[in-house]
Structures are given as structure tokens and as C-alpha cells.
Amino acid sequence: MENQPLFDPSELPPASPAQPGVKALPYPLWTEHKATLIFRYLRYFVYITKHGTYIDGFAGQQNEQHDNMWAAKLVIESEPRRLRHFHLVEIEKKKIPDLEALKSASDASRNRPKRTVDVYQGDFNIEIDRILSANTIKPKEATFCLLDQRTLNVTGSRSRRSPATSR
DSSP: OOOOOSSOGGGSOOOOOOOOOOOOOSSOHHHHHHHHHHHHHHHHHHHHHSOOEEEETTOSOSOTTOGGGOHHHHHHTOSSOOOOEEEEEESOGGGHHHHHHHHHHHHHOOOSSOOEEEEEESOHHHHHHHHHHTTOSOTTOOEEEEOOTTOOOOOHHHHTOOHHHHO
């Protein structure tokens, strides 16, 4: 049996002209905008709540040449300093020294009020249980949890937990 074409090639539209070459951006533009959006959102968050805890599930710096794209750093250095507790989780061991340096810089700051910064090296799906079971987040404490989209591997049951329901 002979193969037959599905359609008449003469009925096809003409091929589109070649697309011009477009250079890739040197870094992801969305990452910078996302970090700025989080920073601004949390500014209003603390204006309203007057306190709070920040949990970053993927806290490591994504681009070492651009601090303005590092959400955890922008948030810790933000004013007013009403967020008091930070839980920074990172699975990649090579990113932990930068998080520890960020913690040290926050600890050394003479600005008050005092803040606590805890760094966890591991899978967020596991570390969130450790954070919530420590009972450091009070039931009425405003809490912002950032789960960065650079990975979509967050277990659903854990992402729905809150300090009040984890006990």
C-alpha cells in the first residue's frame, strides 16, 4: 500500500520569514521584579500588622552578581524593622554560607528591635515541620511564607499547614 499525503502541499500557507535574532537577557528579569514585589508587599504587610515572621522556603541567592534579586536579603534589610523572626530554608549546601553571612550581618546590626534569623539547610518539605513544631510562631503572629517558583516540588499537605494547625 502506498503512503498518501494527508493534505495537498499546494494548499499550505507560505513559510513565515526568518525571525530576527534576539539576545537573551543577562539574568532573569522576572527574578528581579519578583524580589522587588515581595519587598514592597512586605513593607505594607508590616505597616498593617506591626510585627511578623518571614519564612523563605528557597532562600538562597539565585544570582550572585545581583543582590537586588535576592528576596531574603531585601526583606531582612527592609525598613521599618517590624518583622522580628526569619526562617531561611535552602536545600543547596553551597548557598548556606551566604545565608549565614546575611544572618551575621543582621545580628551585628545596631538597629533595634532585636531579630532572630534561623538558617536551615535541607528540603523545605521536611524543614517546615521542624519550624512549625518548634512552636516559635505564636497563633496570632502574622506570618508570610515565600515558596519561590524556581521549584514546584512542594508537598501539598505541608504547604497548607499553619502554625495553628500543626500542633
